[in-house]
Amino acid sequence: MLLDHSCSFCWFVAATALIRFLKAKILQGNEAETLKLTSEIQVIRFMLQNLGSRTIVGLRQNMILEEMYAAEVQPLIDRVMSPPSVEELSAATGFFGMF
Structure with a gap:
């Protein structure tokens, strides 16, 4: 698949x-939407990476x-x-403050 530079710029702007x-x-x-958008961004990055094997613009x-x-x-x-830390849990629940 050959993309010229203006087309790759459009894909780049779409990814941003x-x-x-x-x-x-x-x-x-x-x-669900996070996973969908992440996969769409990865597709665009894959296309730009393939273009980057031929030109420096894609890279x-x-x-x-x-x-x-x-x-x-x-x-x-x-x-x-990330899971909450012990300090965050104790501040939210007050559980660890009893001991």
């Missing part, structure tokens, strides 16, 4: 928009998407999906 939607769905706690756009995902989405996933 999907990352914004993904952030909103993560904050809402909508796991650069894919690298920017990876950095954007790591900076904006991964911290949200870590915060929302």
Whole structure:
């Protein structure tokens, strides 16, 4: 599949928009939409990676998407999906303060 540079730019912009939607769905706690948007972003990254094997534009756009995902989405996933710490549990329930 051959993509010219203007087409790859359109896919790149679409992926950045999907990352914004993904952030909103993560904050809402909508796991089904989160998985769907993540897979759509991965498809676009796969296309740009294939383009990157032929031109530097695809590599650069894919690298920017990876950095954007790591900076904006991964911290949200870590915060929302991680189990609460003992301190957070004790503050919320007051259970551990009794001992």
